[in-house]
Amino acid sequence: MTARSRWPAAALGVLALAALGVPANAASPVDPGEATGAVEFPTHCLPPQEAGLPPADGPTTALVTVDDPAPEVGDTVTVTYQVTRTAAVNPLDAELPADVLTPTGKVVLGGAQTGEVTVTGPKRNGPVPGHGAFPAFTMTGTFTVTEPGEITLAPGGYTLHTSHLMELDTPCTTDPADPAPVAERLTATAVPGANTRALSLAAAAGKPGAKVRVTGAGFTPGAAVTVAGRTGAAETADKVTALADGLGVVLAELPVTDRATTAVVAYEGPAWTAERGTGPATYAVIEAAPLPPGTQKIGLTVEPGALSMTQAGEEITLTAVPYGQGGTAEGRIHTVTVKDQRGGPAGWALTGRLTDFTGPGGVRIDGAGLTWTPVCATRQGSPSTCVPGTPGPVGAEGATLASTPDASLVGGEFTVDAEVALTVPPYTAPGSYAAVLTLTLS
Template sequence: MRAAAGSRRRAAAIGLAVLAAAAGGALSPPAAAEEETPPGQVEFPTRCLPPPETGLLPADGTTAARITVDRPAPRIGDTVTVTYRVAKTPAVDPTGAAAPVGAPAPAGRVLLGGAQAGEVAVTAVRPAEDAGPPGAHAGPPNTDPGEVGGVVPVASDAAMTGTFTVTAPGEITLTPGGYTLPTGTHCTPAGPSAPVSARLTVPPLPRLNLRSVSLAAAEGAPGGRVRVTGVGFTPGAPVTVAGRAGAAETADRAAAAADAWGRLAAELPVADRATTAVVAYEGPAWTPEEGSRPAAYTVLEPAPVPAPAPEPPGGLSMAQAGAAITLGAVGYGAGGAAPGRIGTVTVTDTRGGAAGWTLTGRITELTGPGGIRVPGASLTWAPSCTPAPPAPPALPAAPAPPTPPAQVAPGSTVGRCTPGSPGPVGPQGAVLASGAGAPPAGGAAGFTVDAEVSLHLPPYTPPGAYRAVLTLTLS
């Protein structure tokens, strides 16, 4: 029983690719507005070598090309389709005639860089109706031939495609490489390399966090120590064990180290009353990737110490049969009410006179696993109050047991005792019972106060034990 000015109190702990058909001749990008450069198109110096039998000299000039992909943000293991289009080439035409059916298909290389090195071989797609040997020119013949020795004409829908598999996370660059035209002319970048035309961003693979901790006890008094064990940590890594209240750490902290098998053992002093869970982590601060899930822990207030001597005559006092209240279980999916009962309270009034008394209660919010909180207003009660039967006189033979008094409906009055109204308790408090007065000086009046309690939880409340403190005040 904890004394307060002018009152008596008792606290109770409550538990509970699109592929484009390639045309004859050279290569070109999709149609764009006149004089408008398509996104990703780059230019680079190029040397083009005609077939030796033509007797033509190499042609130097500028190639305009662009690379597109069907997946700009693939994941590791995905297949990416690469399309290489040439809009302008310095290659000279060794024939001046359209590329015939059966000419070699345009082909080229796309260079990979950044997070993944290598190259992608690309070639033009051959329509099924275009007969010819394997590797022959794709698409209909060029219907717009040029002059012998003139610049090779470019068709409007030519494209070369190929695929590669993503093997590394990070940024992958795609750069135009050399290409071969249906005329047999081979063109290569004249400088160190062409500019980057396209980029891919590959996210890293998710990391599996197997770190976890368990506690030797789920609750304890302030200043106590709790043994913490854990698994799944990096072998030999320093580990911080800390108290936690919601998303923030508390002042409780201890240092430890994982053994060669990644196991952890430590003792954490818990002095901060705000601590509602314990975590362990590697690095400077807790993160979901480097730390364990919180393990629920409750700091219990010390039980009130009973008075060493009874209340002197002429006082107002109360006593309770057991302070802890254990509620029933509630199904996870359905939710519902967890029933329980407070410990019976006996109120004794020996003051005399017309002074009355009031017994009230209030409850803190309930704290559950991982710092989950349930409002105290979720707890309701239905009080009852009866006059306490007088002590039987001492007789040689044992008297017959007294008949238990009937409980009183809420709102009615029996003698000088009135039970409070049923309803929520909450942090603001509610009346459990009240008395209208006392017998003359030197007399004594006793009352027995009870209450059925019920905690109402919504469906899918996270499972686990929930605790709160219910404080009764007599004044």
């Protein structure tokens, strides 16, 4: 039998091998009764690849405050996120001069209202020594209160962008299994007929011309909604229109080209009003630092590739088993080569599923009797390391042949093999038997 291989657009590989044949802690959440204030939580800070530094794991100490602890539904609340200590460091050997650091981040809402608040900070800092710890910084943002009751606020991840010699980002993420504790609380009061339109941004900052994904809620179903950039009380040149769906939700992408844009709003009607528009969501346009005199900037793009696999052969023949005695038929699958040239953070898994063996007159041998012992090798220089699957049965339910873990940057070339053994019962009818082993790469 002949194997057929195909790779869909999503880079999932399906490989059919024909015929195995036989001739016969950190911080804990704050209790509701406890006072809120400065909190400490674990963070994972990833220096830019250009720096050649290892990740920095350590605590972040932060304070979250609001300008109105007792708002009404429909009010816009300003949130301040102040980081007083971070594990992140200057990624350069050289000193960072003053005012080249732009922080952006998220504050996580919980309780009566869930979601995230985008926050940004000004480009303001003192000089930072080479590989020295970043100083304290402050970020602010706003959100619209849409639900009555107690709303909790907790610090989320943040990114430190530096503009000196080159544009570099140092993201610091929180652990979903051990998130930051609640740092602030407010109690919202219901108001009949209050405007509950709200929006959130997928990113808190971007370069001029970058598109930011916008999600709005609370709009009139089917209404035309304008999403626009804003600076103070005035609109900027950035504007798109989208339709609210049957639930009043709006999804849009806003290209932010106007360097004056400092926030994004959404509204129904010809112009923004407090009755038919959202409060502003903070956004920062990050421009590249001007080059020193006598220097030239050289740009380079590394294009991502695909996740793919190939096999060294298509048909496998197991050792013969004598009629009347049964026993173990042994063999080896053909080598599978996996190439991961995507360059992203996601690892891959190569899994297999096996059908029953079919022989003369429809006689079957249970495919669950076949086991494999996977092995894999990683080509030198590959960022990822291949991990073989656990030895054991394959069967119709499937098993893992090999995989690589998720990481900040993955990729490489890998070879995967497996020794296989099939238990054949005594007095199995003589003849040739075949099954299909399907490998899936995802």
